[in-house]
Amino acid sequence: MKIEIVGGGPAGLYFAIQMKLRDSTHRITVAERNRRGSTFGWGVVFSDGTLGKLREADAVTYGQITEQFVHWDDIDVHYRGTVARSGGHGFCGISRQALLDILSARALELGVEVRFEREVAADGFGESDLVVAADGANSTIRKRHADRFHPDIDVRRCRYVWLGTKKPFDAFTFYFEERPSGWYQAHCYPFGGGWSTFIVECTEETWRADGLDRLSRDESVAFCERLFAPHLGDHKLVSNAEHLRGSAAWLNFPRVNCMTWHAGNLVLLGDAAATAHFSVGSGTKLAMESAISLAQHLHEEGDLPTRLAAYETERRIEVVRLQNAARNSTEWFEQVALKANLEPEQFNYSLVTRSQRVSHESLRARDPKYLESFERWMCTRATEGECSDA
Numbered sequence: 552m553k554i555e556i557v558g559g560g561p562a563g564l565y566f567a568i569q570m571k572l573r574d575s576t577h578r579i580t581v582a583e584r585n586r587r588g589s590t591f592g593w594g595v596v597f598s599d600g601t602l603g604k605l606r607e608a609d610a611v612t613y614g615q616i617t618e619q620f621v622h623w624d625d626i627d628v629h630y631r632g633t634v635a636r637s638g639g640h641g642f643c644g645i646s647r648q649a650l651l652d653i654l655s656a657r658a659l660e661l662g663v664e665v666r667f668e669r670e671v672a673a674d675g676f677g678e679s680d681l682v683v684a685a686d687g688a689n690s691t692i693r694k695r696h697a698d699r700f701h702p703d704i705d706v707r708r709c710r711y712v713w714l715g716t717k718k719p720f721d722a723f724t725f726y727f728e729e730r731p732s733g734w735y736q737a738h739c740y741p742f743g744g745g746w747s748t749f750i751v752e753c754t755e756e757t758w759r760a761d762g763l764d765r766l767s768r769d770e771s772v773a774f775c776e777r778l779f780a781p782h783l784g785d786h787k788l789v790s791n792a793e794h795l796r797g798s799a800a801w802l803n804f805p806r807v808n809c810m811t812w813h814a815g816n817l818v819l820l821g822d823a824a825a826t827a828h829f830s831v832g833s834g835t836k837l838a839m840e841s842a843i844s845l846a847q848h849l850h851e852e853g854d855l856p857t858r859l860a861a862y863e864t865e866r867r868i869e870v871v872r873l874q875n876a877a878r879n880s881t882e883w884f885e886q887v888a889l890k891a892n893l894e895p896e897q898f899n900y901s902l903v904t905r906s907q908r909v910s911h912e913s914l915r916a917r918d919p920k921y922l923e924s925f926e927r928w929m930c931t932r933a934t935e936g937e938c939s940d941a
Contacts, residue, residue, distance in 0.1 A: 552577050552849075555679040557671050557692055559583025561595075562821025562838035563685030564654035564665075568609060569846035571661035580664045584686075587655070587667040593715040593749075593791070594742025595650055596832035597643045601840070608843045615653045619645050621741045625722035628899045629782065635899035639917030640909075642723055642832070644742035650835075681855070682817050683845075685838075688805050690823035700819060701810035707828070709885050710763070710801040711752040712771060718786035720747045725902065726782050727887065733757030734887040737779055738830060749788055750829065751775045752884060758801060768800040804828055804881070808874065812867075813859035820845060825870045827877040830884055831906055837873060841866045876906040896928045 554570065556563040559581050567579045597620075606613040620643040628635045658665055671691075684692035693700050719741065726737040734757065738750040758764060763771055768790055776788050790800060807826040812819040821838035841862075848862040883905035890898055903909055914922045930938035 552680045553678065554579045554681045554683065555671075556581045556683045556685055558685035558687060558690075558821070558823070559585075559651070559655070559665060559667065560685060560687065560821065560838070561650060561654060561835050562823075562842055563683065564651070564658050564663075565612075565839045566683060566685065566820060566842035566845055567658045567663040567665075568612060568654065568661060569843055570849070571658070571663060572609060573846060573850050575662060579662075580666065581658065582669045582671045583665065583667050584670055585667065593647065593713060593746065594644045594740060595647045595835045596740060596742075597645075597836055598641060598832070601836045602643070604840055604843065609657075612653060612657050615657070616645060616650065617643075619649050619653075619743055621645070621743045623720075623722055623741065626903060627722040627724045628902055629724070629726045630895050630898050631727075633895040635895060636722065637899070637903055637914065637918045637921040640723070642740065644740055644748075646742050646744060646746065649743065680816060681849075683820050684817060684823045685820040686823055688807050688822040688826050690819070692817065693809070693819060693823050696814060696817060699814035699817070700812070703808050703810070705806040707804045707806060707881055707885065708755050709752050709881075710755055710758040710803060711750055711829075712775070712790070712801045714749045714751065714772065714775065714788045714790055716747050716749045716783065716786050716788050717745055718747055718749075718783055719745070726779055728778055729891070730757070730761065730778070732760035734891065735778055736884060736887060737775075737782075740832075749775075749779075751779075754885065754888075755803075763801060771800055806874070806878070806881070808870075812863045813856070816855060818845065818859050818862070824866075825874065827870075827873050828881040830880040831873070831877045831908075833873055833877070837870065840869070876908045880906040896925055900925055 554577060556567055556579065563581050567581055570577050570579060602617070605616065622643050624640055625636050625638045626640055655665055684690050686692060693702055720739050724739040726739070728735045733754055735751060735753045738752065739747055741747045763774065766774065772788050772790050776783060805826060806828070807822065809819060809824055812824045820841055822834065827833050827837055844866050845862045848858045851858055851861065883902070890901060893901065903914065927938060
C-alpha cells in the first residue's frame with residue numbers, strides 16, 4: 552500500500568510506525584511542513600493507563616519514551632493563599648520535542664520516508680492508496696474537503712499562552728490569581744530536562760481588559776512573570792513560539808469534531824479529526840491510540856471504505872467520552888469567577904472532580920486521607936462543628 556501522511560506530529564509518525572510493524576512492504580511518506588527539531592509546545596502528558604497500550608503496540612518505542620518520562624502522582628491547587636494536595640492520580644511527562652525525536656528516528660529505522668519543510672497541496676497526492684490527514688486542529692486537508700468531512704469547530708472563550716520555565720514541579724500544579732479585570736489560572740507540570748510547562752489562561756474579557764491584545768509576545772511573557780511572581784520566585788517564563796507574533800501568542804482552543812472522519816481514500820487522524828482541551832491532558836494519548844486503531848483496522852479483511860468505517864466507529868466512542876470530560880473541564884476553567892466565593896476546600900474538590908472522570912469514590916481509592924479530610928471538613932460545616940469522626 553502506498554500511503555501519504557500529512558503531518559509529522561505524534562499521530563502521523565506513530566501511525567507510520569504501526570503500519571510498518573505490520574507490513575514492512577508498505578511505502579509510506581510523512582510530509583511535515585516545519586523543519587526537523589521545530590515544535591510548538593513544551594511537555595506532553597500521559598496517564599499511567601495509556602502506557603500499557605503503547606507497550607503492546609511497540610515495545611521498542613515504549614522503552615525509549617519511558618526512559619525519558621518524569622512521573623508524578625499529585626495535584627496541587629494554590630488558591631487564595633492556600634495550597635491543597637491530593638495524590639494517587641498517576642501522570643507521566645515528556646518533552647514534546649523528545650517524543651517527536653524518538654518517533655521520527657523509529658519511523659526512519661523502519662523504512663518510512665520522513666520529509667521535513669514540505670508543503671503539501673490539499674489535492675496533490677498522486678496515486679496514493681491512502682492519504683492520512685494528521686495535520687492538526689487547523690488541518691488544511693480537512694478545510695479543503697469540509698464538504699466531505701463536515702467539521703464542527705467550537706472556538707472556546709478563554710485565551711491561553713503556552714510557556715515554559717525552569718521552576719521544578721513535583722505535582723500537576725494549578726495557580727489562581729485575581730486581578731481587577733478577572734481571574735488568571737496557570738496549568739503547570741514537569742516534563743524532563745529541568746523544564747516544566749506553564750500554561751496561562753484567562754477569559755477573553757479579562758485578556759482584553761488588561762491590554763494583552765495589544766502587547767508583543769515578550770511583553771505578554773513579562774506580564775505573566777509579574778502576575779505569578781509569588782510562585783515563580785527567581786525563575787523566568789519562556790516562550791518557544793517563535794512563529795507567533797504579538798497577540799497571536801495567546802490562542803483560543805478549538806474543539807473539533809467531524810460528522811465523518813473518512814471520505815474515499817482520505818482519512819482524518821489525531822487533532823484533525825477531534826480535539827480534547829489541554830486541561831485534561833489527553834490530546835496526544837487520543838492521537839496515538841487512534842493511530843494504533845487505524846493501523847489495526849487497515850490490516851483486516853474488507854475494502855478500504857469498510858476498514859476506515861470500522862476505525863471511525865471504534866475510536867468515535869472513546870472520542871465522545873473524552874470530549875465530554877474535556878467539555879466539563881473547559882467550562883470549569885471558563886467560569887472560575889463563579890467559584891471565587893467558594894472556600895478553599897470546596898474549590899479544590901470542585902477542581903479535582905471537574906471533568907467527572909474522577910468521582911467521589913475514585914478519590915477515596917486514590918487518596919483516602921485527602922478525601923477523609925474533605926469529608927470531615929464538609930461534615931463540620933454542615934453540623935456547625937458537631938461532626939463525629941465515626
